[in-house]
Amino acid sequence: MVKYQPFSGTVTMINDFAITASGENEGCYKLMSVIDGSGRQVNFVVEPKTYFVDQAMVGVGDRVTGYHDADAPVPLIYPPQYRALVMVKETPGQNVKVDFFNSQLISSDGMLKLNFSSGTQLLLENGQRFTKNPANRNLIVVYGPSTFSIPAQTTPYRIIVLC
The missing domain is CATH 2.40.50 (OB fold (Dihydrolipoamide Acetyltransferase, E2P))
Structure with a gap:
């Protein structure tokens, strides 16, 4: 059972993220930086299988909540970097x-x-x-x-x- 951990904030950057040196998956993975209201930053690795609610297109400046597996191992780096399982673009009334x-x-x-x-x-x-x-x-x-x-x-x- 996956323990989903949310992190909410504003998207400040979206860049391509290389996972192999060969470049065979170039452009398929993104690194999305999110900063919350208290200044904490998280980087989400967005994969082709990351589920985007409503297939929403996310851009810099959007408010989002990213969910990652709270029990998954993560690299000991700052800012923390998590594999995004589900991404939600905030929508009024939803x-x-x-x-x-x-x-x-x-x-x-x-x-x-x-x-x-x-x-x-x-x-x-x-x-x-x-x-x-x-x-x-x-x-x-x-x-x-x-x-x-x-x-x-x-x-x-x-x-x-x-x-």
Whole structure:
């Protein structure tokens, strides 16, 4: 099970990132620098398989949240450099949470509970419909308003199952 760790901020740089000396994957990998409101910087390695919510095009100056595996080994360099698993470009009126949701559809941090409606889209990463129960899985949840309770409850617009 992947433990998704978010980091939010403003994109300050996007450059090509070479992973091999041969250049066979030239242009396929990007290094994206993100700085949060307190000045902390993180570099995300964006791979061809990094999932971008809504296939959003991200540029310098955009507010984003990048999710990486909190348990994955990382090089001991500054600023920290993480492999981006999921990237979210902030959109007004839209919230996104990437986490493991248990059998009651409560996130692993206990902060969000999902309620379904007939309008909730349940999809795979490739855009196809997911037809099983999304409980006990890693999910990307796209939602709007939520309650002020703990856990907050919401009826998601869309759920992407990370198989």
